[in-house]
Amino acid sequence: MDILTFLLIMISFTVGDLSTIICPLNETEWNVRSKTKVCQGKDDYHCLVMEDGKTREEKCIERTLIMNGNCPIFTNDYYLHWRTCNKTGCPSIPYRSDEVYNFPVCFEIESEENNLHWSQQSRSKDDAFALKIGLPLGLIPAVLVISIVVILIIKKRRQTLKCLSGFRRNDDDDDDANDVPELRKLVKKPEYISIAVDHLKTKKIIYVIGQLGNSVSTSGKKITKIYAKRHQMSDHYYNYLDISQKFSEHCPEKVFKRKTVNFIDGWGGLWNENPCERKRTLDILVQVAEQSKSLDNTKFVFGLRTEIHERLKDELLKQEIRISEYERVLLDNSSIYKRKKVVEEINLLQNSCSDGGCGCKSLTFERVSEIDQVPIGTFLVVKLMSLDHKMIPDFLRRNIGPLKAVQNLFEGLMEDQTWPWLPYFVCLGYHDNKEFKQEIASEFDISEDMLSEPEKVAKYTKMLDKDKLAPMWSERFDLEKPKKDETREVRVFWHNFLYICAFHACYKKYPKQMIQFCNLDAILQLVRPMSHPDPLAIIACEKDIDLFCEERLKNLADDSVFKEHPLVLDWRKRKE
Structure with missing residues (x-):
């Protein structure tokens, strides 16, 4: 490591904001x-x-x-x-x-445009030789520069600590004074994060509530991590299905450890609410909320979708669980921070486009905020627009909106053979290039060689370790349990809303095959009868509902966990 690298690292560590x-x-x-x-x-x-x-x-x-x-x-x-x-x-x-x-x-970064790779080049032998020659000649001015830097560091550090002391609201945060760069980052956090962290000191649980795409998981993890760091606790992240079985078999003390902050999300369903999970979701929420009171030095952060919270709040009240304003973070509320982030994303979208007549040029925060055909966050709306600027006019039309616009995009990708294997991908919920399910692929006339061009769909997907796939509710019946013990990576959509749109596109083209072969969780979450409309779900015809209940579920339609699902209710009502 040369002197320049050493100085930059030391300055960054000591002052925090004098260097990146x-x-x-x-x-x-x-x-x-x-x-x-x-x-x-x-x-x-x-x-x-x-x-x-x-x-x-x-x-x-x-x-x-x-x-x-x-x-x-x-x-x-x-x-x-x-x-x-x-x-x-x-x-x-x-x-x-x-x-x-x-x-x-x-x-x-911009400040290094004229000396790109300086840190990499500093490791080369040529630089080492140049340093031996140049060091004696530059020693005197270097000493002067270092002296000035040290003085500035001391002065700046005092100013930084003085400012940060005003940020702390309680004396028990003083331990953070030894971590100036970290606190500098925390100051940048939106106000609701700081407030939630403060409230968690006196509350056992904080509820982070927001629409799909409104950063429920991101915000919940930030609150969890910041609080744990400040109070020297461990932080853990769970999907509620991960703890559901454990919580049924053990007392909470054996599920959650002492001195931990636990973030739990995934309540009710991965893509949309699964009505079959509603009772279990409520039971776990109530049990954790009630029994957490006896867990010493253990905190919880719950991430809940807005619509799921709305459906459960009356039941929670019946259980005498009242979520006060000090225990909740409402991410759907408008704020200066939210507006700033959306405006920044709109500017990024516009600056990346060289077409002066593109619809993105007319976008404003107000226009984007009026898009409400489906319950998704404004920030996600702008991110989706960046996939294909041709969709933007459809996003803004009241009779189309984001879901239909992205659905049309996926329909086009199937039609022009850019993504002919999309139905196969949606049925499984992921793609493992080491595993080919012929029985599903043959239903859509898909051959294995069609799956060999992932670069064409990279903008819609990401890679994920297979053992990190979200758990499925249907695994409890051992119907379609994926093998998750492998460590290899699989391809998934980079956001759950993209899966929802792709499901709609595939169902429109292949309704019978999707009902029969798509993963069970997707059908339960994203298909409804005419009598039970849902903004994120498809309305199935009676023929498809009969096929699902009589062929797909078979004897399970009488199972207590299925009998309250709208598809089963509709089927039973017509058969009586």
Whole structure:
């Protein structure tokens, strides 16, 4: 490591805001740094440039496949995205986002445009030789510069600590004074995150409530991680299905450990609510809420979809569980922070488009906020628009909206053979290139060789370790339980709303095959009879409902967990 690298690292560590983060430039350094971050669950260590191109950040986030010619970045809301690379040294092959250290050009920020790869070049033998020659000549001015920097560091550190002391609201946060860079990052967090962290000190549970795509999981994990760090506790992330069986078999003390902050989401369903899960969801919510009172030094953060919370809140009240304003974070509410993030995403969308007549040029926060045909977050709406700018006029039409617009996009991808195997992908919920299910593929006239061009669909998908796939409710019946013990990666949609839109597209073209062969959870969550409309679900005809209940469920239609599903209710009513 040369003097320049050492000085920049020390300045960054000591002051925090005088220099940006320096990302690891090889596998060894990357692995060492990742161990200090202790990422959990599905998340892996990443060091990436922010979308403004001015700073770098380190975060724990799910890795994904990045196609050649692109560099991974963090969006302003800390989603993993990518942008085209047009410089020397750009990636020439597909790679995982946590292997970006192989392409130092992807770490370049605006302030380093004139000395790209300085940190990589500093490791070369030529630089080492140049340093031996230049060091004596530059020693005197270097000493003067270092002296000035030290003075500035001391002065700046005092100012930083003074400002940060005003940020703390309680004396028990003083332990954070030794972690200035981390606190500097926390100050940047939206106000609702800071408020929720404060309220968690006196509350056992904080409920993070929001629409699909309104950062429920992201916000819940931030609250969990920040609180755990401040109070020297461990943080853990769960899907409610992961703990459902354990909670049934054990007392809560054996499920949740002491000195932990536990974030639990996935309540009710992965893509939409599964009515079959409603009772179990309520039971687990009530049990954890009630029994958490006796769990010493254990905190909880629940991530709930808005519509699921609305359907359960009356039942929770009957159980005398009242969620006060101090125990909830409502992500659907308008705020300055939310407006700022959406406006930034709109600007990014517009700046990346060279077509002066494109519909993106007329987008404003107000116009995007009026899109309400389906219950999804405004930020997600703008991200979806970036997939294909030709969809934007349809997004804005009252009779179409986001779901129909993206559905039309997927229908086109099937029609022009860009993605002919989309129905196969949707039926399974993922694609494993080491596993080919002939019995499903043959129903859609799909051959194995059609699945060999993933780069065409990379913008809609990401790579995920198979053992990190979200659990399925139907696994309890051992109907279609995927093998999740393998460590290899599989392809999934990068957002659940994309799966919903793709399901609609495939169901429209192949209703009978989808009813018979699509994963059971998708049918239960995304198909309804005419008598039970749902903004995210398809309305099935009576013939398809009969096929599902009589052939797919067979004897299970009489099972107590299925009998209250709208599809079964409709079928039974017509058969009586």
